[in-house]
Amino acid sequence: DVKVTQSSRYLVKRTGEKVFLECVQDMDHENMFWYRQDPGLGLRLIYFSYDVKMKEKGDIPEGYSVSREKKERFSLILESASTNQTSMYLCASSSLTGRGYTFGSGTRLTVV
Amino acid sequence: GQNIDQPTEMTATEGAIVQINCTYQTSGFNGLFWYQQHAGEAPTFLSYNVLDGLEEKGRFSSFLSRSKGYSYLLLKELQMKDSASYLCAVMSNFGNEKLTFGTGTRLTIIP
Numbered sequence: 001d002v003k004v005t006q007s008s009r010y011l012v013k014r015t016g017e018k019v020f021l022e023c024v025q026d027m028d029h030e031n032m033f034w035y036r037q038d039p040g041l042g043l044r045l046i047y048f049s050y051d052v053k054m055k056e057k058g059d060i061p062e063g064y065s066v067s068r069e070k071k072e073r074f075s076l077i078l079e080s081a082s083t084n085q086t087s088m089y090l091c092a093s094s095s096l097t098g099r100g101y102t103f104g105s106g107t108r109l110t111v112v
Numbered sequence: 113g114q115n116i117d118q119p120t121e122m123t124a125t126e127g128a129i130v131q132i133n134c135t136y137q138t139s140g141f142n143g144l145f146w147y148q149q150h151a152g153e154a155p156t157f158l159s160y161n162v163l164d165g166l167e168e169k170g171r172f173s174s175f176l177s178r179s180k181g182y183s184y185l186l187l188k189e190l191q192m193k194d195s196a197s198y199l200c201a202v203m204s205n206f207g208n209e210k211l212t213f214g215t216g217t218r219l220t221i222i223p
Contacts, residue, residue, distance in 0.1 A: 031209050042215035043155075043199070050209075058210075090154060094209045100145045100201075101211065103154035 003027075006091050006104040013111050019078040021107050023091030031094045032074035033101065034058075034066065036087040043090065049074055081111045114138045116214035118200050123220045124190055132185045132217045134200035145211065146174055146185045147199040155199055158185070187219075195221045 007022035025032065031050050035043040035058075045058030047066040055066050063085060067075045074093075078085055088108050092101035115137045124130035136144070143162040147155035161167055161176035161183060173186040185198055197218045201211040 033210070035213075040215060043201075043213040045210065045212075048210060100147075100157050100160055100203075100209075101155075103156070105154050 004091055004093050004102050004104040006089075006107050008107050009105065011107060011109045013078075013081050013109065015082060015111055017078075017081045017111075019081050019109070019111075021076040021078075021089055021091075021109070023074045023076070023093075023104055024072050025074075025093040025102070026072065027093060027095070027102065028071065029093035029095045029102075030071075032068065033092045033094075034064075034074065034076045035090045035092065036060070037090055037106075038087050046076065083111050085109065086111045114202070114204065114212040116200055116202060116212060118198075118214040118217045120215065121218045121220070123222060124187075126190055126192060126221055126223050128190050129186065129188050130190060130219065132187075132198050132200075132219065134183045134185075134214060136181050136183070136200070136202050136214075138202050138204050138212065140204035141178060141202065142205060143203045144174075144176055144183050145201040145203070146172075146183075147201065149197045149199060149216070151196070158198075190221050192221050192223070195219060 004025045033048040034046045049055045049068040065077045091104040094101045118134045146158040149155040159174035166175045171188045176183045197216040199216045200214040
């Protein structure tokens with residue numbers, strides 16, 4: 001069964017901490033994405049990557065960075081966590097077939 | 113810019129039929145997706161339309177009109193487990209497969 005795995009289901013971090021969210025896929029997909037999901041706002045794209053070491057800003061990249069050193073792994077980094085980054089974070093991957101995403105189970109991050 | 117609209121909430125009765133509409137205005141179009149998301153879970157793929165017309169898959173069907181910027185998801189023989197949010201998403205550029213999502217429609221099924 002193909003999978004996108006996010007390392008943590010729930011996280012609680014303090015304001016100012018550096019936070020790493022990890023995502024691994026086993027489908028050999030080229031594209032990987034990080035979204036955040038907030039009530040009333042839907043899914044908003046933070047960053048995406050279409051190849052190893054390549055990254056593109058999404059719609060709301062401020063306060064975030066990403067790393068893709070290997071094809072299967074795409075990490076989201078909160079350089080200095082703030083309370084407005086409390087959210088559900090969803091990782092997804094896709095191949096170049098136009099068939100959409102496979103999502104990870106999500107990480108609910110709370111910044112206190 | 114990208115704009116995708118769908119109703120925020122809908123209620124329907126078990127065994128009935130419900131239609132969830134989605135309208136979009138995007139710069140470029142390479143397909144429209146519908147996802148189902150149960151509370152606290154990740155979205156799961158339901159359907160994909162790139163050409164005009166109706167795609168049927170069991171109890172679920174999805175329709176697309178590119179000239180009108182309009183799609184709907186039709187759910188038949190509703191079951192309690194269909195209570196979920198339904199997300200409409202548009203792919204504007206095939207090259208990177210980036211999807212823009214609507215805010216989702218929360219569907220509640222009542223007995």
